[in-house]
Amino acid sequence: xxxxxxxxxxxxxxxxxxxxxxxxxxxxxxxxxxxxxxxxxxxxxxxxxxxxxxxxxxxxxxxxxxxxxxxxxxxxxxxxxxxxxxxxxxxxxxxxxxxxxxxxxxxxxxxxxxxxxxxxxxxxxxxxxxxxxxxxxxxxxxxxxxxxxxxxxxxxxxxxxxxxxxxxxxxxxxxxxxxxxxxxxxxxxxxxxxxxxxxxxxxxxxxxxxxxxxxxxxxxxxxxxxxxxxxxxxxxxxxxxxxxxxxxxxxxxxxxxxxxxxxxxxxxxxxxxxxxxxxxxxxxxxxxxxxxxxxxxxxxxxxxxxxxxxxxxxxxxxxxxxxxxxxxxxxxxxxxxxxxxxxxxxxxxxxxxxxxxxxxxxxxxxxxxxxxxxxxxxxxxxxxxxxxxxxxxxxxxxxxxxxxxxxxxxxxxxxxxxxxxxxxxxxxxxxxxxxxxxxxxxxxxxxxxxxxxxxxxxxxxxxxxxxxxxxxxxxxxxxxxxxxxxxxxxxx
Numbered sequence: 096x097x098x099x100x101x102x103x104x105x106x107x108x109x110x111x112x113x114x115x116x117x118x119x120x121x122x123x124x125x126x127x128x129x130x131x132x133x134x135x136x137x138x139x140x141x142x143x144x145x146x147x148x149x150x151x152x153x154x155x156x157x158x159x160x161x162x163x164x165x166x167x168x169x170x171x172x173x174x175x176x177x178x179x180x181x182x183x184x185x186x187x188x189x190x191x192x193x194x195x196x197x198x199x200x201x202x203x204x205x206x207x208x209x210x211x212x213x214x215x216x217x218x219x220x221x222x223x224x225x226x227x228x229x230x231x232x233x234x235x236x237x238x239x240x241x242x243x244x245x246x247x248x249x250x251x252x253x254x255x256x257x258x259x260x261x262x263x264x265x266x267x268x269x270x271x272x273x274x275x276x277x278x279x280x281x282x283x284x285x286x287x288x289x290x291x292x293x294x295x296x297x298x299x300x301x302x303x304x305x306x307x308x309x310x311x312x313x314x315x316x317x318x319x320x321x322x323x324x325x326x327x328x329x330x331x332x333x334x335x336x337x338x339x340x341x342x343x344x345x346x347x348x349x350x351x352x353x354x355x356x357x358x359x360x361x362x363x364x365x366x367x368x369x370x371x372x373x374x375x376x377x378x379x380x381x382x383x384x385x386x387x388x389x390x391x392x393x394x395x396x397x398x399x400x401x402x403x404x405x406x407x408x409x410x411x412x413x414x415x416x417x418x419x420x421x422x423x424x425x426x427x428x429x430x431x432x433x434x435x436x437x438x439x440x441x442x443x444x445x446x447x448x449x450x451x452x453x454x455x456x457x458x459x460x461x462x463x464x465x466x467x468x469x470x471x472x473x474x475x476x477x478x479x480x481x482x483x484x485x486x487x488x489x490x491x492x493x494x495x496x497x498x499x500x501x502x503x504x505x506x507x508x509x510x511x512x513x514x515x516x517x518x519x520x521x522x523x524x525x526x527x528x529x530x531x532x533x534x535x536x537x538x539x540x541x542x543x544x545x546x547x548x549x550x551x552x553x554x555x556x557x558x559x560x561x562x563x564x565x566x567x568x569x570x571x572x573x574x575x576x577x578x579x580x581x582x583x584x585x586x587x
Contacts, residue, residue: 111222111324111477112451113404115316115391116469118167118328119384120160120230120259120335121435123414124444125426126381134352134425135378139389140408144448147406148458148502153447154528155412156466158436158519160256161204161232163411163466164330168213168233170470170481170495172516174574177208179581180520183257184235193265194288202255203235205580207245212485214470216246218326221479224248224319228312229330231268232256241279243270251311252330253304254279259332260366260418262339263287263300267307293363303341305333309387316394321403324477329391330411333384336418337367338376345382349375359419367418377420392450405451405476413442432552438517438526438535439552449502456504463528465515468495475499514567516574520581527567534567539584541568 124130128137129144156166157173165171165178173179181204188201207213213233215225226249227242234240235255242250250270253259265288270279287300312329319325338359340346350356353374361369370376388408395401414422415435422434433439447464449455474481475497486493494516500509515528525536531547541564543557557564568586575585 108321108403109222109324112454113319113321113325113327113400114218114407114473114476115327115329115395115404116407117388117391117409118164118229118330119408119410120330120332121412121415122334122381122384122410122446123422123434123441124431124446126334126410126414127446129448130446132425135381137381137385139385139392140448143388143392143406143408143450146452146457147448147450148455148460150447150449150464151459151461152463153409153445154443154463154465154515154517155410155445157517158412158433158438158442158524159521160230160411162519164230164232165207166466167469168207168215169211170214170467170493172465172467172494172574173518174516174571175492175494175576177211177578178205178233179518179578180205181232181256182580183255184238185255185257193283195290196265196288196292198265198292201236202258203238203241204232204256206234206238206240209239209244213245214473215242215326215328217470217474217479217481217485218477219246219248221477223324223326223477225326225328226250226312226315227328227330228252228308228315229328230256230259230332231330236268236279236281241270243276243279248272249315250279251282252308253332257366259304259335260337261292262304262332262337263292263297263302264304265292267304293361293366293368297368298339305331305340305383305387308332309390313390313394316391316400317398319398319400321398321400326473331384331387333387334377334380336415336420338370338373338380338418338420339368340376340380340383345386346372346375346379349378349382353378357419357421362418365417370419373419373421374424377425402452405449405455407450408446408448410445413437413445430551436519436522438519438522438524440533440546440550443517443526451502455502458504460501460506462498462501462506462509463512463515464498464501465495465512468498471495471497472499472502514570516570518575518583520583523584525571525575525583525586527570529567529570532563532567534564534571536571536584536586539587541586543567
């Protein structure tokens with residue numbers, strides 16, 4: 096009798112929702128069928144959109160990877176956060192050998208502030224098991240900010256986003272509390288290192304990182320029983336360059352479809368190998384990612400976790416043209432101006448889809464959100480007041496607003512931003528969106544656009560509305576906090 100009662104109790108499902116956040120890499124606003132893409136097949140993500148909420152005015156945290164992800168992790172915009180660019184730490188680290196190849200001894204990006212709480216730490220502290228699979232980009236190897244130190248129970252992928260330029264790398268990184276790891280380690284890909292990492296022999300490498308990472312993510316989800324809530328951050332590197340993947344049925348389909356295609360000569364310094372059939376390679380990367388999404392959704396259904404799991408799909412920034420990619424061919428900017436590295440709409444407006452059966456209504460929503468809204472939204476969904484719990488006696492900021500009300504179809508209760516803010520040192524740009532007005536600042540020079548009438552940001556209205564420019568410049572001066580590592584020119 097007692098044994099049966101105990102068994103029933105131990106099998107009790109968690110009341111808290113599980114969260115799976117799929118964040119892909121360099122996918123533009125117009126790269127999916129549900130956002131108007133005509134050349135690339137994305138049936139699983141399109142179906143996810145048809146079963147959930149598709150946002151039309153969602154924004155990344157930055158026009159490049161590391162700071163955009165930092166906005167998710169910290170709830171801060173790039174005027175306040177520690178990480179505001181893709182600062183690297185590997186160039187002077189020394190070298191190590193992997194088979195016939197030379198690689199860097201330490202790799203990674205600028206670390207998150209160890210005194211600043213980040214999202215996996217919050218989820219773990221509030222009863223969640225946490226898994227992250229893909230790209231970290233929140234601190235270099237051995238730094239104060241690696242997955243093992245920042246609330247992640249299981250990690251497999253790339254600590255360093257530069258290393259992720261190779262889809263057939265020499266090694267990947269792992270941290271697994273389950274396997275007894277005490278720190279983030281390197282896992283050598285023994286079959287890959289038999290062949291060179293650049294040149295004619297490269298495609299002989301058999302260990303394809305995107306598949307390896309995805310299989311680990313699926314295995315982690317398969318281990319979940321529903322008794323403990325879980326938070327999975329799946330930061331897949333597709334469709335970032337390089338344009339290299341298995342020559343399987345997905346790629347062959349697009350090679351036939353784009354019979355007249357382009358080639359690209361390679362860039363060894365950037366670790367982008369030469370590519371043939373660049374249009375086919377790129378399209379296949381997105382369809383491959385779509386298949387991954389379908390397998391995740393099917394795994395959740397198979398496990399009986401579908402109805403209590405929030406699944407989110409988005410991209411870290413706008414489309415790239417690296418490694419031979421051709422965003423113009425696919426119309427990838429979705430009629431938006433600018434690409435990756437630009438604070439114009441094309442660099443920061445991203446696809447954003449949320450599916451939670453029985454909770455999130457089927458809808459297309461124009462609520463304006465940015466990546467720094469994700470932390471407060473997740474806290475709201477799990478019943479945590481992030482400001483009271485984590486903001487007390489701090490000199491730092493939480494910039495985001497929860498959009499839980501919007502997700503649950505209660506738009507009239509939704510708090511809206513007075514403005515959205517970005518700055519990016521590598522192209523010396525700042526942007527502010529206030530309602531339909533967009534102030535774009537490049538090297539200190541101000542440009543003003545009305546997005547309601549001019550979504551492509553073609554008509555500069557700064558001279559016609561000087562008072563509006565001055566009002567929005569004041570926002571910049573109020574929001575910007577100096578950072579010694581990431582400098583921008585303030586508006587003139």
